Amino acid sequence: MTLLVAITGWEVEPWLDRFRRLLPDRRVVASGEPFDPAEIRYAAAWKHPPGAFASLPNLRAIFSLGAGVDHLMNDPALPDVPIARVVDDDLTNRMSEYVVLHCLMHLRQQRLYDRLQAERRWWDDRHQPAARDVRVGIMGLGVLGQDAAMKLRVMGFDVAGWSRSPRSVEGVATFSGSEGLDAFLARTDILVCLLPLTDDTRGILNASLLGRLARDGRLGGPVLINAGRGGLQVEADILRALDEGTLKAAILDVFEREPLDPASPLWTHGGVTVTPHNAAMSAPDAVGAAVAEGISRMESGLPLRHRVDRSRGY
Amino acid sequence: MTLLVAITGWEVEPWLDRFRRLLPDRRVVASGEPFDPAEIRYAAAWKHPPGAFASLPNLRAIFSLGAGVDHLMNDPALPDVPIARVVDDDLTNRMSEYVVLHCLMHLRQQRLYDRLQAERRWWDDRHQPAARDVRVGIMGLGVLGQDAAMKLRVMGFDVAGWSRSPRSVEGVATFSGSEGLDAFLARTDILVCLLPLTDDTRGILNASLLGRLARDGRLGGPVLINAGRGGLQVEADILRALDEGTLKAAILDVFEREPLDPASPLWTHGGVTVTPHNAAMSAPDAVGAAVAEGISRMESGLPLRHRVDRSRGY
Numbered sequence: 001m002t003l004l005v006a007i008t009g010w011e012v013e014p015w016l017d018r019f020r021r022l023l024p025d026r027r028v029v030a031s032g033e034p035f036d037p038a039e040i041r042y043a044a045a046w047k048h049p050p051g052a053f054a055s056l057p058n059l060r061a062i063f064s065l066g067a068g069v070d071h072l073m074n075d076p077a078l079p080d081v082p083i084a085r086v087v088d089d090d091l092t093n094r095m096s097e098y099v100v101l102h103c104l105m106h107l108r109q110q111r112l113y114d115r116l117q118a119e120r121r122w123w124d125d126r127h128q129p130a131a132r133d134v135r136v137g138i139m140g141l142g143v144l145g146q147d148a149a150m151k152l153r154v155m156g157f158d159v160a161g162w163s164r165s166p167r168s169v170e171g172v173a174t175f176s177g178s179e180g181l182d183a184f185l186a187r188t189d190i191l192v193c194l195l196p197l198t199d200d201t202r203g204i205l206n207a208s209l210l211g212r213l214a215r216d217g218r219l220g221g222p223v224l225i226n227a228g229r230g231g232l233q234v235e236a237d238i239l240r241a242l243d244e245g246t247l248k249a250a251i252l253d254v255f256e257r258e259p260l261d262p263a264s265p266l267w268t269h270g271g272v273t274v275t276p277h278n279a280a281m282s283a284p285d286a287v288g289a290a291v292a293e294g295i296s297r298m299e300s301g302l303p304l305r306h307r308v309d310r311s312r313g314y
Numbered sequence: 315m316t317l318l319v320a321i322t323g324w325e326v327e328p329w330l331d332r333f334r335r336l337l338p339d340r341r342v343v344a345s346g347e348p349f350d351p352a353e354i355r356y357a358a359a360w361k362h363p364p365g366a367f368a369s370l371p372n373l374r375a376i377f378s379l380g381a382g383v384d385h386l387m388n389d390p391a392l393p394d395v396p397i398a399r400v401v402d403d404d405l406t407n408r409m410s411e412y413v414v415l416h417c418l419m420h421l422r423q424q425r426l427y428d429r430l431q432a433e434r435r436w437w438d439d440r441h442q443p444a445a446r447d448v449r450v451g452i453m454g455l456g457v458l459g460q461d462a463a464m465k466l467r468v469m470g471f472d473v474a475g476w477s478r479s480p481r482s483v484e485g486v487a488t489f490s491g492s493e494g495l496d497a498f499l500a501r502t503d504i505l506v507c508l509l510p511l512t513d514d515t516r517g518i519l520n521a522s523l524l525g526r527l528a529r530d531g532r533l534g535g536p537v538l539i540n541a542g543r544g545g546l547q548v549e550a551d552i553l554r555a556l557d558e559g560t561l562k563a564a565i566l567d568v569f570e571r572e573p574l575d576p577a578s579p580l581w582t583h584g585g586v587t588v589t590p591h592n593a594a595m596s597a598p599d600a601v602g603a604a605v606a607e608g609i610s611r612m613e614s615g616l617p618l619r620h621r622v623d624r625s626r627g628y
Contacts, residue, residue: 015420101418122573259436276438
């Protein structure tokens with residue numbers, strides 16, 4: 001059997017190297033190289049060239065190399081084979097590092113203290129809130145959302161979560177569905193978005209949602225952290241909410257178009273932190289091993305794990 | 315009985331208010347106000363005027379209002395009564411917020427990404443280390459050090475600790491005494507100093523110590539976080555180590571003299587983060603309650619908790 005690696009936007013060589021080391025008895029080809037379509041049994045994909053999987057008669061499964069599978073679902077020529085999301089501790093830990101870092105940055109007002117340092121000003125405010133005074137709300141309670149919730153709780157934050165269908169997470173107040181959204185937003189000082197991008201969630205971070213966040217919090221206005229997908233956010237609405245004071249700050253790892261256009265006002269807005277879609281980067285070492293394990297399971301007749309429900313889109 | 319509140323450097327009114335609400339049947343006076351020395355039974359102190367406790371014939375105990383008691387020990391006229399350190403969950407949690415924040419800032423290279431944002435540069439480096447690749451070493455394994463160690467472990471860091479006498483902390487490699495210091499430093503990428511200030515520890519963060527930190531780490535040079543006491547550090551040595559590349563960055567919450575002199579080069583050095591001794595601020599609400607509980611215990615004939623060993627100085 002042969003593994004087809006179809007990647008755009010990332011360096012492909014480290015992935016090919018990793019798969020060749022992990023699967024020494026099998027052939028590993030990159031899309032664009034010559035190969036016989038009939039020999040491809042598995043595909044590993046990140047933003048593959050659309051149509052790349054359309055005419056592979058013996059394809060048995062596609063593995064997404066990053067969190068999220070919207071890059072696959074957007075391909076109208078995607079064949080009807082099982083798709084697996086990557087679920088990897090390394091990826092999960094990195095996402096939680098990012099989320100906890102930026103929640104603490106705002107809790108501890110590090111941006112303010114950086115400005116005071118630049119002015120050589122010693123200002124020891126004795127009224128800063130503790131973590132327990134700050135309500136973090138996580139949208140999306142899959143593996144990533146649950147891990148971030150646990151770590152934020154350990155740090156002392158008051159954590160709630162929202163998901164499409166009801167979920168129970170220890171120590172976390174959970175809300176679900178459109179009927180639970182208002183109550184969730186009304187108690188949220190820092191909104192952390194880790195939702196998958198689907199037809200239902202596209203553009204969900206818009207003026208209407210931002211306007212429903214808590215106004216009575218201890219941070220001087222709500223903070224948005226989006227480390228999910230750029231398609232979840234309406235950047236014009238975020239900028240307007242910042243300018244109108246509906247939002248105090250936005251930490252964005254993802255954008256409507258990536259890389260972010262150098263002309264975007266997000267780069268220079270004082271309330272915005274831009275990171276280059278690296279909150280939780282797929283490392284070939286860890287993610288490659290997860291894919292190799294998935295292939296080995298299928299070859300042994302075991303069911304595919306972390307299989308995507310195509311009707312839900314994630 | 316009367317409680318004497320002796321504070322300099324902080325606003326005293328919130329403390330007096332808090333104690334008066336907590337101890338409605340007792341008198342609470344501030345140093346500087348008129349009172350009969352014989353009526354003082356307890357004292358609550360933060361950087362008290364030296365000698366303030368010298369002639370109080372009925373003084374039974376002194377409570378320090380902040381972490382650390384060096385401000386008391388420096389008073390040659392300190393009477394020989396029991397001294398209690400404040401141990402308070404709120405103070406402990408705040409210190410850990412600060413430590414975890416600054417460890418994550420360096421793990422995730424947030425200062426670098428801030429600079430890239432200012433240049434509108436999208437640079438998604440796929441080779442950044444994970445928390446498990448970064449070795450944090452905590453000097454001081456009291457209540458604060460142990461809590462920070464636990465939270466850093468939850469975030470995935472590789473954590474070790476050093477203390478004067480041997481300590482055992484779950485999941486943490488521990489080193490002790492001068493014989494354990496070299497091995498501890500040699501495996502430390504981020505050094506977190508939470509030591510008490512005593513004759514033994516004064517100036518311990520000097521050129522010799524900084525030169526023994528790990529040179530083979532994943533952060534591009536060792537990082538120092540001092541949230542203990544300014545007297546632990548030799549600021550000229552820290553600046554030289556930064557300039558010579560022995561140290562990559564220093565995050566300092568405390569200084570040889572506070573407030574930090576506006577002329578200090580620490581304010582403007584690119585490798586230094588200055589915060590105004592607010593890593594773990596004593597909040598009158600929480601700390602006042604801990605002192606009131608300590609007084610109540612003594613009045614009931616129970617032993618004082620968190621009592622200072624004056625021979626060790628902490």
